[in-house]
Amino acid sequence: MILPKIRKIKVERYIGGLSKFRKIDNPIKLSANESALGASPKARKAFEIGKNEIFRYPESDSNYLRNIISREFKIKPNRIICGAGSDQIFDLTCKLFLTGGDEVICTKFGFIMHRIYASLHGAKVLLAKEKNFKSSVNEIIKLVTKKTKIVFIANPNNPTGTYFTKNEMINLRKKLRNDILLVVDDAYFEFMNNSDFKSGLDIFKNSKNVLVTRTFSKIYGLAGLRLGWGYSTKKIIDSLNKIKPPFNVNRAALDASVEALKDKKWIKKAINHNTYWSKKIFLTLKKNKIITNKPSANFFLMNFDKTKINSNLAFKKLANKRLILRKMNQYNISNSLRFTIGNASENKYFIKTLGSILK
Ligand SMILES: Cc1ncc(COP(=O)(O)O)c(C=O)c1O
Numbered sequence: 632m633i634l635p636k637i638r639k640i641k642v643e644r645y646i647g648g649l650s651k652f653r654k655i656d657n658p659i660k661l662s663a664n665e666s667a668l669g670a671s672p673k674a675r676k677a678f679e680i681g682k683n684e685i686f687r688y689p690e691s692d693s694n695y696l697r698n699i700i701s702r703e704f705k706i707k708p709n710r711i712i713c714g715a716g717s718d719q720i721f722d723l724t725c726k727l728f729l730t731g732g733d734e735v736i737c738t739k740f741g742f743i744m745h746r747i748y749a750s751l752h753g754a755k756v757l758l759a760k761e762k763n764f765k766s767s768v769n770e771i772i773k774l775v776t777k778k779t780k781i782v783f784i785a786n787p788n789n790p791t792g793t794y795f796t797k798n799e800m801i802n803l804r805k806k807l808r809n810d811i812l813l814v815v816d817d818a819y820f821e822f823m824n825n826s827d828f829k830s831g832l833d834i835f836k837n838s839k840n841v842l843v844t845r846t847f848s849k850i851y852g853l854a855g856l857r858l859g860w861g862y863s864t865k866k867i868i869d870s871l872n873k874i875k876p877p878f879n880v881n882r883a884a885l886d887a888s889v890e891a892l893k894d895k896k897w898i899k900k901a902i903n904h905n906t907y908w909s910k911k912i913f914l915t916l917k918k919n920k921i922i923t924n925k926p927s928a929n930f931f932l933m934n935f936d937k938t939k940i941n942s943n944l945a946f947k948k949l950a951n952k953r954l955i956l957r958k959m960n961q962y963n964i965s966n967s968l969r970f971t972i973g974n975a976s977e978n979k980y981f982i983k984t985l986g987s988i989l990k
Contacts (some may be wrong), residue, residue, distance in 0.1 A: 642750045645743060648957045648971075652950035661971040661981065662957040664789060664819075664930050666852030667904055668974060671897035674853065674887040681886035689882040692872070693860075696880075699889050700860060704832060710862055712871045713880045717818060717844040717859030718744055723871050724842055724861070725752040725781070728812060734778040738766035740791050740962055742816060745783035754780065764791035764924065764932065768803045775807065782807060785816035786831060787823060790932050790962055790969045792924030797829040804841065812867075813841045819928035821850040821898070822905050832862060839864055847884070849929065850901050851891040856884035905929050908972045915982045919989050930971045932964070938989050942966045948988040954981055 648662030670678075693713035701708040714720040725748040729735070735749035739758045746756045755778075759770040771782060784803070787794035795803065804813055815831025823830075835841035842863040848854035858880060861871065891897075909926035916923045922934040933956075935942045942959070946968055949956055957969040972978060 640751065642747055643743075643961070645747055646961050649955050652955055655950060655953055657953055658950075658955050659953050659973065659977050659980070660955050661973050661977065662955045662969070663854070664849060664928070664969075664971045665854050666849060666901060667908070667929065667972050667977075668852065668897075668901050670852035670887065671891050671894035673894045673897070674851070674891035677890040678856075678883050678887040681882055685882055687882070688878050689880060689885055691877050693880050693885060696885050696889055697860075699892055703892055706832070706836060706862060707865075709865055710868050711860055712868050712875065713858065713860045714875070715857040715859075715879050715881075715884075716848065717816065717846040717861070718857075719875075719879060720842075720844045720859055720861035720871075721745055721748045721783075721814070721816075722751075723875055724812070724814060725749050725754070726874055727867075727870055728780050729754045732778060733780040734774075734776060736771055736774050736779060736782045738771070738784065738788065740764055740788070740964060741766075741783060742785040742789050742818075743961060745785070745814070745816070749781065749783070761791075763793075765793040765795075768795075768799055768806060771803060772806050775811070779808075779811050781812045781814060783814045783816065785818060787819050787828075787927045789819065789928065789930065790957070790959060790964070792927045792930060792932055794823070794825070794828055794927060796827040797834060798827070800829070800831070800834050804835070804838065807840075809840055811840065813838075815841060815843045817843055818846045818849055820845075821902060822909075822928045824906055825927065836862075842867060847888050847891060850898060851888065852901070853884065853887055853891060856881070856887055858884040858888050904975075905972055908975075908978050912970070912972060912978065912982070915985065919985055930969055932959070932967055932969050934967045936966055940989065942968050945988060949981075949984060952984045952988070954984055 651658045697708040729752040731753040733754045735754040739761045757774045759766040820830035831843040846859040920937040959967040
């Protein structure tokens with residue numbers, strides 16, 4: 632029997648962080664780099680008020696939100712596109728630029744969605760080598776060929792927690808040909824206290840061949856509403872607008888995000904919380920002989936080579952105590968787990984439990 636033929640799709644499926652493990656009650660989810668404090672109360676109120684209007688379509692071009700973003704970050708609204716998560720911006724960008732035979736460069740342990748979308752849109756993905764979980768401008772440039780169309784960098788990167796300094800980013804852009812688009816994923820930039828770091832938007836506001844992405848899923852605590860945005864030249868943004876689905880950002884996301892952006896006190900609180908706990912957790916990990924990255928974003932990549940038990944057993948032992956971390960199998964990072972900083976009581980419980988399972 633002849634059946635509808637699905638095109639050949641050679642792409643791996645994204646595996647998200649687990650929310651629960653077996654039948655363990657009241658799991659503590661520290662597996663998806665979500666916000667430790669949740670969304671701003673003002674954002675939640677706007678979400679609540681907006682519920683009477685959910686029978687109406689949302690604005691198709693996220694106009695109101697783009698204007699608020701424009702004022703906040705001092706950028707032009709017609710150079711911003713909003714999407715259902717920054718995820719959708721990666722998807723649309725790959726769709727816009729890539730055809731079969733093109734090449735995309737990602738870093739070896741770079742955020743996996745970049746390479747998934749690049750493959751999905753027919754490109755060959757090349758992975759730049761890393762040393763101590765960080766790639767370099769040289770390793771990226773070595774992979775450039777005539778066919779290179781896009782280079783993706785998450786800065787800081789998930790799941791490694793490492794980052795390119797401001798100077799390295801400037802150097803990378805300088806060394807790439809002008810007709811190669813550099814995508815800088817700023818998902819975690821708000822958490823960064825490191826003096827040699829600058830966000831993609833700060834560095835490349837006036838660049839003609841960079842696209843920067845931002846998300847409401849991390850510091851703003853709106854991961855469940857799916858909202859992110861991209862910033863680039865007017866020409867690129869106009870073209871992305873042509874191919875985006877008409878109502879790609881939902882009403883609830885638009886309502887809540889405007890208030891989340893305005894609530895400076897809440898954002899500050901979330902940053903301070905992260906700064907405080909990342910220092911504390913870093914010291915705890917070191918004390919327990921876990922090899923990890925220096926504090927950067929809201930997570931740590933934990934390697935168990937020097938501990939009595941390996942990462943699989945640690946995962947099980949922690950999960951049996953309700954703590955769900957992220958396995959690193961999909962990233963091919965051996966003997967490691969990723970931990971997301973939680974709220975104060977979750978962190979205290981994690982510190983105590985980790986000490987007890989590694990004794
Ligand atoms: C580096 C990085 N970029 C983007 C995202 C996804 O963001 P969004 O929820 O906006 O699609 C994540 C989520 O974990 C991430 O780690």
